[in-house]
Amino acid sequence: MSFSDADLARKLEALLGPEAVLSGSAAGRAYDCDSYTVEKNNPAAVVLPRTTEEVAKVVRWCYQNNVPFTARGAGTGLSGGALPAMGGVIISTKKMAKILDIDLPNRCLLAQTGIANKKISDAVKEKGLYFAPDPSSQSVSTIGGNIGENSGGPHTLKYGVTVQHILGITMVDPTGEILKLGGKIEGAPGYDFIGLIVGSEGTLGIVTEAWVKLNVLPKTVSTALIAYRTIADATKTVADIIAQGTIPAALEMMDRGILRAVNMAFGFEYPANTEAMLLIECDGEPDQVAREMEAVQQVCQRNKAIEIRVAEDEVERARLWVVRKKGIGAMGRIAPSIVTHDGVIPRSKLPEMLEFVYDVSFRYSIGVANIFHAGDGNLHPCFYFNDRDPNQVQRVVEAGEEIIRRCIELGGSVSGEHGIGVEKIDLMPLMFSPADLELQALSKRIFNDGMLCNPCKVLPNQKGCVEYKKHWKGAAC
Amino acid sequence: MLKTYEPSSIEEIANFLGAATEPVVFDSSVPSHPFALPIKASCLLSLKNYRGVIEHDVSDQVVVVRAGTLLSELQTELGKQGQCLPFAQLDPHQATATSTFDTSLVDAIAFNLPHPLHRQCGSWRDWIIGVRLVQSDGTIAKCGSKAVKNVAGYDVQRLMIGARNSLGLVAEVTFKTFPLKGLPNSGVQVSSDHLGKAPTWIQRVQPSDFESAVQAGGRNLTAFDYASSTLWATTRPNEGLKRFPGDWILRSNAETKNLEFADPTVVRLIKRTKELFDPTNKLNPGAMGIV
Numbered sequence: 001m002s003f004s005d006a007d008l009a010r011k012l013e014a015l016l017g018p019e020a021v022l023s024g025s026a027a028g029r030a031y032d033c034d035s036y037t038v039e040k041n042n043p044a045a046v047v048l049p050r051t052t053e054e055v056a057k058v059v060r061w062c063y064q065n066n067v068p069f070t071a072r073g074a075g076t077g078l079s080g081g082a083l084p085a086m087g088g089v090i091i092s093t094k095k096m097a098k099i100l101d102i103d104l105p106n107r108c109l110l111a112q113t114g115i116a117n118k119k120i121s122d123a124v125k126e127k128g129l130y131f132a133p134d135p136s137s138q139s140v141s142t143i144g145g146n147i148g149e150n151s152g153g154p155h156t157l158k159y160g161v162t163v164q165h166i167l168g169i170t171m172v173d174p175t176g177e178i179l180k181l182g183g184k185i186e187g188a189p190g191y192d193f194i195g196l197i198v199g200s201e202g203t204l205g206i207v208t209e210a211w212v213k214l215n216v217l218p219k220t221v222s223t224a225l226i227a228y229r230t231i232a233d234a235t236k237t238v239a240d241i242i243a244q245g246t247i248p249a250a251l252e253m254m255d256r257g258i259l260r261a262v263n264m265a266f267g268f269e270y271p272a273n274t275e276a277m278l279l280i281e282c283d284g285e286p287d288q289v290a291r292e293m294e295a296v297q298q299v300c301q302r303n304k305a306i307e308i309r310v311a312e313d314e315v316e317r318a319r320l321w322v323v324r325k326k327g328i329g330a331m332g333r334i335a336p337s338i339v340t341h342d343g344v345i346p347r348s349k350l351p352e353m354l355e356f357v358y359d360v361s362f363r364y365s366i367g368v369a370n371i372f373h374a375g376d377g378n379l380h381p382c383f384y385f386n387d388r389d390p391n392q393v394q395r396v397v398e399a400g401e402e403i404i405r406r407c408i409e410l411g412g413s414v415s416g417e418h419g420i421g422v423e424k425i426d427l428m429p430l431m432f433s434p435a436d437l438e439l440q441a442l443s444k445r446i447f448n449d450g451m452l453c454n455p456c457k458v459l460p461n462q463k464g465c466v467e468y469k470k471h472w473k474g475a476a477c
Numbered sequence: 478m479l480k481t482y483e484p485s486s487i488e489e490i491a492n493f494l495g496a497a498t499e500p501v502v503f504d505s506s507v508p509s510h511p512f513a514l515p516i517k518a519s520c521l522l523s524l525k526n527y528r529g530v531i532e533h534d535v536s537d538q539v540v541v542v543r544a545g546t547l548l549s550e551l552q553t554e555l556g557k558q559g560q561c562l563p564f565a566q567l568d569p570h571q572a573t574a575t576s577t578f579d580t581s582l583v584d585a586i587a588f589n590l591p592h593p594l595h596r597q598c599g600s601w602r603d604w605i606i607g608v609r610l611v612q613s614d615g616t617i618a619k620c621g622s623k624a625v626k627n628v629a630g631y632d633v634q635r636l637m638i639g640a641r642n643s644l645g646l647v648a649e650v651t652f653k654t655f656p657l658k659g660l661p662n663s664g665v666q667v668s669s670d671h672l673g674k675a676p677t678w679i680q681r682v683q684p685s686d687f688e689s690a691v692q693a694g695g696r697n698l699t700a701f702d703y704a705s706s707t708l709w710a711t712t713r714p715n716e717g718l719k720r721f722p723g724d725w726i727l728r729s730n731a732e733t734k735n736l737e738f739a740d741p742t743v744v745r746l747i748k749r750t751k752e753l754f755d756p757t758n759k760l761n762p763g764a765m766g767i768v
Contacts, residue, residue, distance in 0.1 A: 105685040150628050161626065163635075164603060179742050185681055185706070187591055187600060188725040189736055190743060190765070191644070191750055195602060195635030199628050243536045245559065245656030344624035346537040376626040377537075413627035420629060431622065431629055439610075439618040440631040446750050458630060 005044040008067065012047050012089065015057050020095075022046040031090045034077040036423050038339075041471050043070070043084040048095045052170055052178055052208040055091060059206065060176025062089055062452060070454045071206040073114060073142030078340065079421030081148060081201045085456035086468050091206060093144050099123055100209065107214040108167055108184050113144030113207050117151075120212065129214040132159040135417070136325065147207050150199030152417035154250040154324065157375040158283075159215065161417070163198040168211035171197065174204075174453035184211055196443055201419050202454045204447035218283035221249070222293045225320045226300045227274040227307040231255065234276035235350040237303040238374045241280075242347060246295050248375065250281040255354075257369025258327040258382075265330035268323055271307045278374065279324050327371040328382060335367070335384030341400050343407035344416040347377035356406050357381045364399040366392065378416035379407070405430060420458045428460050480519060485526040487609065487617060487648050493522060494646065495615020500762045503642045504545070504583050511576070511675065511729040512588055513641070514736055514766050522646070524583050530554050531649065538654045539606070539623050544583035544647050551582065560654040563598035565663035574667045574700035575709050576676050576729075586647055589639035590727070591679060593663035596704035598655065601638050607651035608634040613755040617648075625653050636750070641764040644754040665702045674699060676709035677730040678718060686721040693719035736766045 003011065009023035022031075028042035044067075049055045062069045068088030075082055084090055093114030101110040104127055109120060117138040121130040134153035135141055141151070147169070152161045159165075168182030182194045197204050228234040234253055241251065254262075255276050262268040270277065278300070282292040293310070300308055311317035331338050345353050354370065357379070361368035372380040381403060385392040404414050404427055414420070414427045428437065441459055456465035479502075484490045494501065500518035504525070509516070524545030532541040535558045542551055548562070555561050564577060572578060577592050589601050607621030620633040637647050676699045682690045687706040691698065697710040697718060710718055714731045728735045738744050747767050751758070 103685075106683045150632075152626060156626065160599070160603065161628075163632075164599065179746075181742070183723045184683055185723055185725060187589070187595065187681060187705075189589070189639060189727055190738060191640055191747055192602060192635045192638060193743075193746060195632055195638075199632055239536055242538065245658040247656070344622075344626055346534060346539065346623060347625075348534065348536040373626070377624060378626050411623040413622045413624040414629045416624065416626045417628055424629070428630060433618070435616050435618040436620065437630075438616075439612065439620060439633055442753050443631045443633045443636060445753055446746065 003065070003067070008089070009045040011061065012045055012058065015061055016047060016049060016054055020048045020050070020054070022048070031072065031084070031092075034072070034075040034080060034082040036078050036080040036083070036421065039080055039083060039422055041084055041087060043090040044087050046090040046092055048092050050095045052172065055206055055208050056172045056176050056178050058089065058091055059172050059174070063175045066452065068452045068455050071144065071148070071202045073145035073148070074116065074137070074140045076137040076141040077145060077149060077421065078342070078418040079415070079423040081419050081421040081454070081457060083422055085422060085465065093142060093208075096208065103184065106184055108211050109214055110209060110211050111143060112209055113147065114142050116140055117143055117146055124214055125217070128217050130217050131165065131212055132215045133162045133165055136328070143210060143212065144207055147198050147210060148200070148202040149417065149419040152373070152376070152378070154252055154373060157251055157373065158247050158249045163195055165213045166194060166198055166210055167213055169194060169197065169207050170209040171205040171207045174448045174450060179205070182211070196446070200444070201421060201457050203444060203457050205453060218249075220286045220289045221281060221283040221317065222289050222310065223279065223281045223317045223320050224293065224296070224308055224310045225323065226278045226280065226305045226309075227271045228276045228278070229273055229304065229306055231276050231354050232351050233303045233305070234278055235354060235374070237278060237300055237305070238350060239348050240299045240303065241296055242375065244295065244299065246292050248280050248292065248296065249283045250279065251373070251375030252279040252324050253277070253370065253372055253374035254279070254323055254327055255370040257367070258331065258371045259323065261330035261334050261369065262323050262327055265333045266322060266326060274306065277323065279320060324371065331369055331382055331384060337387035338382050338384045339396055339400065340380050340382045341403055342415045342418040343379050343404050343412060345377045345379065345407050345410045345412035347375065349410045350374060350377060353379065353406065353410060357403060360399050360402050364395045366395050366399055373416070376416065377412065401427070422457060425458065425460050479521045481521045481523060483523045483526045487527070487611065490522070490527065490646065490648055491611045491615045491617050494611050494613065497759055500759050502761055503587075503646060504581055510584055510588060512590065512727050512735060514763060515732060516761055516763050518762065524581060524648070527648065533558065535560070539625070539651060540654055541623070541649060541651045542582065544581065544586070544650055546582050547579055548582060548585055549579045555654055556657060559657050561657045561660065562604055562652060563594050563655045563660055565593040565665070566660070567593065567663065570672055571663070571665060571667050571700065573673060573675055574671065575665060576679065582650060583642070583647055586638055586650065587641045591681060591705065591707045593665040593702055594661065595707070596702070597661045602635060604652050605634055605638060605650055606653050608637055608647055609649035610637060610645040610647050612645045613757065613760050621651065623651055641761055643751060643761045643764040645760065663702070664704050665700055667700045668696075668698050670696055671699045671711055674711055676700070676711060677728060678710040678712045679727040680708045680710070680718060680724060682706050682708070682721045682724040686724070690719065690721055733766065738767065
């Protein structure tokens with residue numbers, strides 16, 4: 001890159017107009033990381049294009065001038081996917097939030113990818129439809145970010161993750177060319193490029209528009225909150241429910257640390273001696289939901305539930321969900337800093353894995369609370385600590401790595417839904433051999449053979465990243 | 478005359494492919510899969526000796542299986558534990574009318590044909606959570622994992638599903654299984670005009686075009702599925718059913734027209750992918766119809 005930051009901003013202004021470019025130190029600081037705040041790096045400039053063509057103009061210019069660029073949606077990512085690792089240009093989709101077409105008969109919708117996930121569902125709610133993937137950040141996180149991370153959420157147990165809901169995309173490739181892939185009909189013959197692009201963390205290009213599938217809102221939803229005296233009773237319930245053939249829409253677990261925080265923050269009440277709670281939701285046709293809920297409650301009782309609360313109406317249903325949806329927020333109120341991990345294990349291993357998490361927390365003297373997608377085996381141990389104490393930060397990092405290592409030993413994964421980004425890049429070799437990683441690098445080269453499009457993400461040991469890594473590694477400390 | 482190899486371990490497969498200097502076709506490519514394109518090759522690598530379940534974790538509903546295993550064999554094994562892959566349990570007429578015949582897993586995954594429960598239960602792209610494959614140079618690599626939810630790294634296994642083994646040979650597969658209990662019924666309707674006849678034409682259209690497509694298909698249809706807007710039909714090699722905006726088709730009796738890609742972007746990307754994964758063009762050469 002042979003431009004000063006100011007020069008670069010002027011060049012971009014000439015392309016898109018001055019109102020579409022932010023630069024200077026304030027802009028740099030505002031865009032130096034996403035919601036993974038441990039590592040930071042300033043971009044030289046931020047652009048706010050409005051259309052696919054404008055994105056292509058910027059990318060083409062970056063490509064011709066050897067300037068790195070990184071796409072960014074709402075910045076709610078939890079693994080540093082939107083960190084401008086080599087500086088350069090942040091391409092924000094903030095001004096690309098339009099719905100372009102709604103095809104009700106074919107139950108799909110075309111939107112620009114800067115639109116918030118929930119806005120899609122809001123737009124078609126009156127027609128009895130919705131967009132199924134529901135990451136906890138859905139009121140702000142963008143569909144572009146969801147595509148980048150292949151986001152999940154509490155209801156993915158039954159409805160699948162983002163990739164199962166994307167029919168077609170428009171993408172600006174790393175050279176600035178506009179590609180249209182897929183359409184409105186799924187299952188077409190040929191290589192599944194969309195399946196590769198969804199979840200590639202913005203490293204294969206910038207997806208600017210997407211045709212998404214719309215699901216029919218279930219006729220009936222039934223939600224129950226179940227209290228247990230031991231963690232083991234709760235985790236056994238999870239395995240038993242799946243094993244007996246019921247797949248609830250959501251099957252979530254919260255431990256005492258979370259319950260205490262939600263109690264302190266929002267006055268949420270729960271039975272004395274509760275060590276864990278499950279939130280279970282079934283949805284669909286009324287008689288099927290009644291059958292499933294009956295079966296679920298029997299399993300809960302067999303596993304010594306001490307209380308089963310079933311929501312009588314929408315208001316109570318919303319109240320039961322508070323404990324799951326506001327759990328992390330409540331933790332944030334009682335601790336100076338929290339770090340949430342995202343390992344996955346086969347769900348039958350939940351009992352021994354949770355024991356291991358508590359043991360790690362004890363050995364490193366770091367507080368932990370657990371709130372997670374139990375049905376998928378997707379853990380979210382949440383460590384609370386003081387990030388001004390370098391010793392505590394170090395212990396949190398080591399404790400996290402120990403937990404992720406154990407997940408892999410048990411046949412799981414380093415990440416269930418938050419992505420690799422820069423956060424877990426050094427853990428990839430724990431899960432994949434050099435040959436496995438080379439295969440992934442090969443697939444990346446189909447679209448991205450250079451080092452400009454969201455560099456230094458997903459794959460470890462990329463040439464050219466080592467020097468830059470010094471800038472952002474541990475920048476928060 | 479094809480030289481045939483029938484390895485019984487993944488290492489043997491890897492050694493064979495790594496050393497091969499001539500084009501290789503895979504598995505039941507002889508007689509060729511009905512929906513395949515004609516392939517010119519001198520060696521056949523069959524997985525018929527590479528069969529069986531490697532690991533079935535019943536409570537996690539995950540099974541790891543060798544790709545030469547027949548679909549029916551896997552279903553029988555899973556059925557003993559009340560599990561399955563979610564294909565409809567079809568009677569023989571329905572299975573024939575929708576081309577959901579019993580086949581090795583490697584072929585089923587290679588072709589990713591529509592099936593009667595697609596809308597309700599998804600496809601191979603949804604059930605496969607991990608793959609061990611042998612690359613064209615003989616390297617064994619894995620992608621995905623045994624976790625039902627996983628976003629670590631690039632989803633290379635997705636690229637292999639429907640790729641007709643042109644990018645690598647899928648040798649072992651990890652599936653998430655489904656409970657047999659509660660498996661929905663297929664809504665597929667079979668035409669009585671062609672009982673016992675396999676379709677030569679598979680077409681999927683937008684739901685809004687489905688009724689017109691069924692009407693246009695008329696007596697050529699062997700079966701149709703309202704839920705996934707899919708039609709199966711018999712056609713003459715030089716004739717076809719009416720086409721609709723954005724639809725796609727597969728054929729089984731039209732030689733080089735069995736699989737065609739009109740979009741230049743897709744053609745370019747397929748070529749590029751093939752060059753990267755199989756630089757000497759030895760894996761099922763021409764399987765995607767693009768040279």
